[in-house]
Amino acid sequence: MAKSKIKIIPIGGQNEVGKNMIVLEYADDIMVVDCGLMFPEEEMLGIDLVVPDISYLLENRDKVRGIVITHGHEDHIGALPYVLPQLNVPVYSTRLTQGLISVKLKERKITNADLNVIPPGGSFNLGNFRVEFFPVCHSIPDSVGLIIHTPIGVLVHTSDFKLDLTPVSGQPTDLARLAQVGGSGVLLLMSDSTYAELPGYTPSERVIGETFERIMAESPGRVIIATFSSLVSRIQQVIDAAALYDRRVFVVGHSMSEVVNMAIELGYLKPPEGVLARLDELRNTPPENVAIVTTGTQGEPTSALVRMANRDHRQLHIVEGDTVVISASPIPGNEDVIAHTINNLFRQGARVLYDKVAQVHVHGHASQEELKLILHLTRPRFFVPIHGEYRQLKFHANLAESVGVPHQNIFILEDGDALELTKDGGHLAERVSASNVYVDGLSVGDLDSVVLRDRRMLSKDGIVMVIIALDQQTGKLLTRPDIVSRGFVDETESKEMIDASRDLVSHIFDHGTREVDWGFISAKVRDTLLKYYYDQTRRRPMVLPFMVKV
Numbered sequence: 235m236a237k238s239k240i241k242i243i244p245i246g247g248q249n250e251v252g253k254n255m256i257v258l259e260y261a262d263d264i265m266v267v268d269c270g271l272m273f274p275e276e277e278m279l280g281i282d283l284v285v286p287d288i289s290y291l292l293e294n295r296d297k298v299r300g301i302v303i304t305h306g307h308e309d310h311i312g313a314l315p316y317v318l319p320q321l322n323v324p325v326y327s328t329r330l331t332q333g334l335i336s337v338k339l340k341e342r343k344i345t346n347a348d349l350n351v352i353p354p355g356g357s358f359n360l361g362n363f364r365v366e367f368f369p370v371c372h373s374i375p376d377s378v379g380l381i382i383h384t385p386i387g388v389l390v391h392t393s394d395f396k397l398d399l400t401p402v403s404g405q406p407t408d409l410a411r412l413a414q415v416g417g418s419g420v421l422l423l424m425s426d427s428t429y430a431e432l433p434g435y436t437p438s439e440r441v442i443g444e445t446f447e448r449i450m451a452e453s454p455g456r457v458i459i460a461t462f463s464s465l466v467s468r469i470q471q472v473i474d475a476a477a478l479y480d481r482r483v484f485v486v487g488h489s490m491s492e493v494v495n496m497a498i499e500l501g502y503l504k505p506p507e508g509v510l511a512r513l514d515e516l517r518n519t520p521p522e523n524v525a526i527v528t529t530g531t532q533g534e535p536t537s538a539l540v541r542m543a544n545r546d547h548r549q550l551h552i553v554e555g556d557t558v559v560i561s562a563s564p565i566p567g568n569e570d571v572i573a574h575t576i577n578n579l580f581r582q583g584a585r586v587l588y589d590k591v592a593q594v595h596v597h598g599h600a601s602q603e604e605l606k607l608i609l610h611l612t613r614p615r616f617f618v619p620i621h622g623e624y625r626q627l628k629f630h631a632n633l634a635e636s637v638g639v640p641h642q643n644i645f646i647l648e649d650g651d652a653l654e655l656t657k658d659g660g661h662l663a664e665r666v667s668a669s670n671v672y673v674d675g676l677s678v679g680d681l682d683s684v685v686l687r688d689r690r691m692l693s694k695d696g697i698v699m700v701i702i703a704l705d706q707q708t709g710k711l712l713t714r715p716d717i718v719s720r721g722f723v724d725e726t727e728s729k730e731m732i733d734a735s736r737d738l739v740s741h742i743f744d745h746g747t748r749e750v751d752w753g754f755i756s757a758k759v760r761d762t763l764l765k766y767y768y769d770q771t772r773r774r775p776m777v778l779p780f781m782v783k784v
Contacts, residue, residue: 240384242422242618242653245668246270246286249624249648251565252309253670255286256391256424256620260384263361264297266323267380267391268304271312271673273532273565283673285313290666291321299360303327304370304393305377306334306464315342316673324348326358328367330376333496334464337489354378354405368408370395373439373598375404375467375502381411386657387421390612394426394621396436396597397604402443403467403502409611416612422655423614427622428599430630436601439467442561445593446475453585455521455555457481460530460539461562463493466502468561469527473505476525482511486528486550487538494527513549521555531562533571543578554583561594602633609637616643616660618653695773696721699780700739700759706783715739722767722775731770738762756781 240260247254252272258265272284291298300323303311314325315338327335329351339347352358354376357366362385367378372394380391395407429436450457457476461468469490476483483505485494497503516524530539539558541547552558558579564572572588579586589595600608609617617639619630624646631644645653645660650668653660701716714736719725725732739759759779768774 238386239654239656240386240389241663242424242647242655243290243666244620244647244649244651245288245290245666246272246313246649247309247621248627248651249622251428251621251623253284253286253313254310254621255313257290258363258382258389259294259297260362260386262297263299263363264291264294265299265360265363265365265382266291266301268310268393269301269313269317270307270309271316272309272670273568283312285316285671285673287667287669287671288317288321290668295321298323299363300324300326302360302365302380303331303335304379304391305372305374306331307374307394307462308464310394311335311338314347315339315344316671318344318347322346322348324350326350326352326365328352328354328376328378329500330374330466330497330502333500333502334493337492337496340492354408368411369405370407371398371401371404372396373467373596374464377404379407381415384421386655387615388415388419389422390415390420390424390614391620392423392425392608394428394599396600397607398436398438400438400440401467402439402471409607412608412611416614420612420614421657422616422618423609423612424618424620425605425608425630426599427605427619427626427630429597429601430605430619430622430626430633432601433603434601435603436599437596439471439596441593442468442596443471443475446471446559447478449557449559449587449594450475450479450481450525453522453557455553455557456524456526457557457559458526458528458539458542458584459559459561460528460537462531463487463490463529465561466493466497469494469497470503472525472527473503473509477506477509481523481525482515482519483509484511484513484516484524484526486513486526487530490527490529490538516549521553526550530575531560531572532565532568533575540575543575543582545582552579552582552584556584558584558586559592559594560586560588563589563595563597602629605630605633606637609634609639614639615657616645616655618645618647624648695775696723697776697778698722698763698767699778700763701780701782702739702743702759703782703784704743709743711740711743712784719775722773723771731767735763735766738766755779 243257245255254268254270256267332349332351354367354369364383366381370377370379379393382389459472473483485491528538530537542550542552576586587594617634619627627646634644650665652663654663697720699718703712717732756779760777763777
């Protein structure tokens, strides 16, 4: 690559929510921004997590100087335990983010990671890149954006941010520094598009603290608040509100406990003396003096809140008079499982408050007026909207054009696109690999679209197993084939159809198959039954023939 060009290659986070990862390449140097995961979509049956495809980085591992992490949310750090064993490079982040990364790596028993703490306002070099952290306000403390100095100009990466002038913890977004950089000239702005559809401004996090205080004051029984374990400032708000109304706080859930302990140790959580309590003290604490903070806002099957909703938690049971607060908005695709959890909580007598009925969550992303302000301050020559589905990227691109960025200087990229940028212009080069990598239990990346297609087929139309017993000498049937159906039809109610399909298979073997390839016969059985079943039911089950030679 000519030294007058820089490549910007998103391999996650574009035209999707989560899995954020952007590759920046200049000459023989590559730096990576963020390393996030994505929760599986509804059709990704049996998949636990989705992480970025790092094939391009592995092919160019000698060039990779480090991974720079902007903040500690899962969609920015969650893939590190799966990436670092393959690509062991230094990781740079702020102090709280490093603590959250350490918790994630500890869960996967990764102990040799090279983690480097850089304070907001600090800078460091990665080959031809000089990276400066500037504070941004988000829904987690210690969030930063990046000012990246390169030989051909300055790049600004906002990461996830909003303009909250009264943040609960941490610093407001450093608008003065952005204006200063904008005055000196910004070659490229990459800015958060997650809520680019929303007009106006995003409310302050302080609204949530006021809501929590009101709930603690008005609730006659226990208050159970579910949130993401990484939302450290939200957990502090729960603690502060509980202390105000003489409630003790019980932390429930492994990941929540790990993060709370880490945040207290690093000084990001400051519980008043005596407010935090051990779970074994819960039984002897009056309900009106109890506040519980836990996980489960996305309906995760193994989370504490979902186990409570399903009457499956070993220590906690929902009782009449409990107030349950779900302090998060649904990740797209999780709406149904969250609704199911809420219904089960209501059935057990709880009062449930969630984003549709109470202001119990404020998102951490800039709305349209805030996005326009950042564009005005930085005055970039080129603009790339990042983080969001295509419509959100498009809304943000339109905002950029409305404040004066020329249409030809705005690039909407999708995962795998490679934008080559010079001082004078940009164009798309050859795409790189950027497919999904699936995490299924202990398996990482071994699943492909064929496996998922089979799982979808099984979930939708079921399976039919055909057991065929043949004479080893003649290749003829010893008995009529057995057909077993699961998830397709009720074998008792559809006995006539099953019997007819057994006859169809029998006819295939009328002349014996001793010298005929079994693969051919297997395909013929499948094709014959699929056609017959579709004609009868308009469904296509998975047909699996099994042959036994006697």
